Amino acid sequence: MKLIEVNQVGKQYGDNVVLEKLNFTVSAGEFCTMVGTSGCGKTTFLRMLLGEEQPSHGAILMDGKPLPAEPGPDRGVVFQRYSVLPHLTVLGNVMLGPELKTGGIFARAFGARRALIRREAESLLDAVGLSHALNRYPAELSGGMQQRLAIAQALIMKPRILLLDEPFGALDPGIRADMHELVLRLWRETGVTVFMVTHDLKEGFSLGTRLMVFDKIRRDAQAPNAYGATITYDLQLKHADKALQKNIASEVAQTSQLLAGAIL
Amino acid sequence: MRLINLRPSRPLAVALGFIPFIILLLLYISNSNARLAENPNDKLLPGLTTMVDAVQRLAFTEDTRTGEYLLWMDTASSLERLLIGLAVSAGLALLVGILLGTLPMFRALAGPVVAAISMVPPMAILPILFIVFGLGELSKVVLIVIGTAPVMIRDMAQRVLDMPREQFIKLQTLGGNSWHLMLRVVLPQLLPRLLAALRLSLGAAWLFLIAAEAIASTDGLGYRIFLVRRYLAMDVILPYVIWITVLAYFMDLGLRLLSRRMFPWFHRQQEGEA
Numbered sequence: 248m249k250l251i252e253v254n255q256v257g258k259q260y261g262d263n264v265v266l267e268k269l270n271f272t273v274s275a276g277e278f279c280t281m282v283g284t285s286g287c288g289k290t291t292f293l294r295m296l297l298g299e300e301q302p303s304h305g306a307i308l309m310d311g312k313p314l315p316a317e318p319g320p321d322r323g324v325v326f327q328r329y330s331v332l333p334h335l336t337v338l339g340n341v342m343l344g345p346e347l348k349t350g351g352i353f354a355r356a357f358g359a360r361r362a363l364i365r366r367e368a369e370s371l372l373d374a375v376g377l378s379h380a381l382n383r384y385p386a387e388l389s390g391g392m393q394q395r396l397a398i399a400q401a402l403i404m405k406p407r408i409l410l411l412d413e414p415f416g417a418l419d420p421g422i423r424a425d426m427h428e429l430v431l432r433l434w435r436e437t438g439v440t441v442f443m444v445t446h447d448l449k450e451g452f453s454l455g456t457r458l459m460v461f462d463k464i465r466r467d468a469q470a471p472n473a474y475g476a477t478i479t480y481d482l483q484l485k486h487a488d489k490a491l492q493k494n495i496a497s498e499v500a501q502t503s504q505l506l507a508g509a510i511l
Numbered sequence: 512m513r514l515i516n517l518r519p520s521r522p523l524a525v526a527l528g529f530i531p532f533i534i535l536l537l538l539y540i541s542n543s544n545a546r547l548a549e550n551p552n553d554k555l556l557p558g559l560t561t562m563v564d565a566v567q568r569l570a571f572t573e574d575t576r577t578g579e580y581l582l583w584m585d586t587a588s589s590l591e592r593l594l595i596g597l598a599v600s601a602g603l604a605l606l607v608g609i610l611l612g613t614l615p616m617f618r619a620l621a622g623p624v625v626a627a628i629s630m631v632p633p634m635a636i637l638p639i640l641f642i643v644f645g646l647g648e649l650s651k652v653v654l655i656v657i658g659t660a661p662v663m664i665r666d667m668a669q670r671v672l673d674m675p676r677e678q679f680i681k682l683q684t685l686g687g688n689s690w691h692l693m694l695r696v697v698l699p700q701l702l703p704r705l706l707a708a709l710r711l712s713l714g715a716a717w718l719f720l721i722a723a724e725a726i727a728s729t730d731g732l733g734y735r736i737f738l739v740r741r742y743l744a745m746d747v748i749l750p751y752v753i754w755i756t757v758l759a760y761f762m763d764l765g766l767r768l769l770s771r772r773m774f775p776w777f778h779r780q781q782e783g784e785a
Contacts, residue, residue: 297680297684299680318680318684319683319684319686320684320685320686322684323684324680324681324684326677326680326681328675328677329675329677329678330676330681331681332678332681332696332700332774333700333776333777333780334699334700334774334777335699343682343685343695344685346684347682347685347686347687347691347695348686351535353691353694354687354691354694354695372688384775384776384779384780385776385780385781386776386779386780387779400681400685401684403688404684404685406684503641
């Protein structure tokens with residue numbers, strides 16, 4: 248069953264072509280990692296999946312229907328930063344989604360309904376290893392704990408798609424490994440379809456079932472932004488090997504240099 | 512050791528803070544004594560005992576004409592005007608600020624007019640207020656509102672725009688609509704910033720209050736100061752000025768403590784960034 252269909256999608260801002268000719272389908276339950284150098288449109292593509300941005304050409308379909316033009320509860324998201332709300336406790340952050348749904352005009356649940364939501368939130372926080380910090384505020388949490396909280400906050404809505412925008416980019420390497428384990432476990436348990444943007448090629452290869460490389464095919468040093476990036480490799484990860492990883496790394500590095508020279 | 516690395520201990524810091532106050536007091540006393548030695552009826556720098564007498568008369572003795580304690584009556588009327596004015600400003604700032612900050616359509620509609628109104632000098636339209644609202648309480652309160660609300664509205668709107676866009680997206684992925692965003696994300700994060708804006712507006716609010724009372728009033732702290740000015744009654748003016756300063760100081764302190772108590776997350780976040 249195709250969950251997401253991407254048909255001839257392109258995105259440009261004025262003369263700056265970011266993405267062109269994206270064509271692929273994603274089935275429910277896949278774990279797609281998207282790699283590429285900065286400026287190659289991975290985050291732009293994620294924003295289009297989110298509904299925050301619209302494609303300039305083509306269309307993205309979900310279950311055969313055009314994706315709504317604004318974010319919604321069927322697509323959860325974790326950003327690199329600012330994903331959680333600073334004025335709510337850990338528990339309050341996770342309870343917020345269900346409270347908006349059932350809390351009526353003031354978006355607050357009381358009594359038995361609140362107890363139910365609370366239990367659900369607590370078990371999810373237990374699953375991400377935050378049961379000891381229920382009443383703390385985000386400012387009192389480490390970066391890794393904030394991202395765990397953001398994941399729990401997104402998963403309580405039982406989204407069909409979970410979008411991760413460089414979620415571990417700001418974390419220490421040791422903590423990153425723990426987070427990889429956590430994300431893989433939650434993905435297996437919930438069966439959610441994951442799209443994860445990362446600039447770390449190794450992370451892209453080690454996580455997930457499918458790797459997409461966003462890169463420019465045509466590199467014009469005179470006009471680096473005249474041609475957009477597209478997907479140069481779309482790999483089922485079982486077949487990936489070390490030599491290919493190295494090959495991709497050097498190609499991506501070339502584009503990175505091109506763009507670094509071109510940035511305004 | 513370099514001066515930039517020299518830090519006072521806590522008791523020393525308190526002691527240092529008192530020094531300028533003591534110097535000011537001593538300067539006043541010596542100058543007052545010098546003038547009074549020359550002319551015992553000098554009114555410009557009255558002695559401390561004269562001022563204590565004046566306070567005694569105004570605060571703890573019934574006025575022979577009205578049977579009221581003048582200082583407390585003045586304080587009550589002034590604070591009433593000030594607090595009503597500030598409360599209306601705060602309410603307006605929250606309401607309009609949230610709408611401006613969260614709804615691009617409303618921002619396009621109302622942003623320019625708010626920006627234009629905030630440039631009108633409030634004192635210049637005081638005569639209009641007196642003409643339209645009369646010389647009663649309303650025109651004084653309206654002056655305070657006009658003097659403080661536009662700045663606070665623009666501040667609140669800007670604070671909403673400064674919130675990370677990620678939070679707006681996040682709320683939508685949690686199933687929230689525009690109303691939910693205002694109620695559960697924007698409003699609670701604005702409240703501590705509103706208290707901060709109120710603290711900054713206190714000075715302006717007092718300025719407009721005293722100005723309105725000086726021009727048309729029958730009671731109030733500003734009225735009294737400008738009334739006794741005719742008799743060069745520095746023994747009344749100086750204690751009144753000190754009293755106003757004390758009131759303003761404690762209102763500021765109260766708002767700061769309230770904010771710390773009600774919004775611990777906000778202050779922890781700020782300390783984290785500092």
